[in-house]
Amino acid sequence: AQTVTQSQPEMSVxxxxxxxxxxxxxxxxxxxxxxWYKQPPSRQMILVIRQEAYKQQNATENRFSVNFQxxxxxxxxxxxxxxLGDAAMYFCAYRTAPYTGANSKLTFGKGITLSVRP
Amino acid sequence: xxxxxxxxxxxxxxVGSPLSLECTVEGTSNxxxxxxxxxxxxxxxxxxxxxGIGQISSEVPQNLSASRPQDRQFILSSKKLLLSDSGxxxxxxxxxxxxxxxxxxxxxxxxxV
Numbered sequence: 001a002q003t004v005t006q007s008q009p010e011m012s013v014x015x016x017x018x019x020x021x022x023x024x025x026x027x028x029x030x031x032x033x034x035x036w037y038k039q040p041p042s043r044q045m046i047l048v049i050r051q052e053a054y055k056q057q058n059a060t061e062n063r064f065s066v067n068f069q070x071x072x073x074x075x076x077x078x079x080x081x082x083x084l085g086d087a088a089m090y091f092c093a094y095r096t097a098p099y100t101g102a103n104s105k106l107t108f109g110k111g112i113t114l115s116v117r118p
Numbered sequence: 119x120x121x122x123x124x125x126x127x128x129x130x131x132x133v134g135s136p137l138s139l140e141c142t143v144e145g146t147s148n149x150x151x152x153x154x155x156x157x158x159x160x161x162x163x164x165x166x167x168x169x170g171i172g173q174i175s176s177e178v179p180q181n182l183s184a185s186r187p188q189d190r191q192f193i194l195s196s197k198k199l200l201l202s203d204s205g206x207x208x209x210x211x212x213x214x215x216x217x218x219x220x221x222x223x224x225x226x227x228x229x230x231v
Contacts, residue, residue: 035219043156043206045222091161095219104150104169104212106220110161 002027004094006109013082014117020067021077021112023092033095034068034075035106040088048090051075053097079114087116120145124209124223131230137182137196139226141209144190149211151192152220153184156206168192204230 003026013019025034036048051059051068058066063083067076079086092109124141131137143149153165164177166184174184181200185193192209206227210220 033219037219043225043227045208045210045220047219047221050219093219105152105164105167106212107164108162 002029002032002094002096002107004092004107004109006092006112008112009110010113010115012115012117013079013086015082015084017082018078018080019082019114021079021090021092021114023075023077023109025073025075025092025094027073027094029096031097033097034066035093035095036064036066036075036077037091037093037108038086038088039091039111040085045091049077082116084116084118087114089113120211120221122209122211122221122223124226126226127224128227129229131199131228133201133230134198137194137199137203137228139194139207139209139228141192141194141223142190143192143211146190146211146213148189149213151186152210152212153192153194154208154210156208156225158205162208166194199230201230204228 005024032053034051038046038048049059049061049064051066058068063080065078089111091111093106095106121144151168154162155165156162166174166176168174168186171186171189182196206225208225209223212220
């Protein structure tokens with residue numbers, strides 16, 4: 001079974017600075033998707049960024065980028081120019097590809113709480 | 119566009135009372151549907167998922183059950199709530215071969231007293 005580990009329960013960053021959130025996973029599969037979700041105080045889950053395992057290029061979405069190291073099974077999220085609105089809980093998640101039925105499940109890490117200091 | 123509705127937003131129920139949380143999806147057909155629970159300070163635990171009407175898979179043994187009476191409707195139920203059922207419940211949907219992960223509902227905060 002796949003597992004996702006987020007070993008840092010909390011992190012803090014100064015506004016306008018850069019922060020990196022770590023995530024590792026364990027799988028025997030060669031094809032899969034990885035995601036970062038954001039959960040602000042409203043508790044609405046928001047997709048931040050996704051990465052296909054077969055793509056070597058790291059995904060980027062505006063101020064958010066990932067460092068995907070497939071061999072090391074590492075998937076970290078970098079937030080540049082941190083803003084107060086980035087304060088939230090961030091979850092790393094894994095999904096098998098191609099997926100149908102039971103394989104459509106997302107496996108989540110336990111999350112990391114990010115605070116942003118003004 | 120697709121939307122997902124989940125209600126109620128908050129619920130306070132006494133121990134031993136029944137529970138019914140509802141989730142509906144609009145703008146798509148035959149979605150995969152999921153119920154997750156998030157306990158305080160913890161990650162998301164998958165409770166149930168469904169790939170079609172009447173098809174329910176349970177991930178963990180518990181005091182809860184799920185049903186899918188219609189294609190885009192997913193219901194989480196309990197006959198008798200326990201204190202340990204308190205938590206934040208999230209419904210989500212995905213589409214096979216649609217690789218944008220899940221779309222989540224806004225969640226239900228359940229407090230069992």
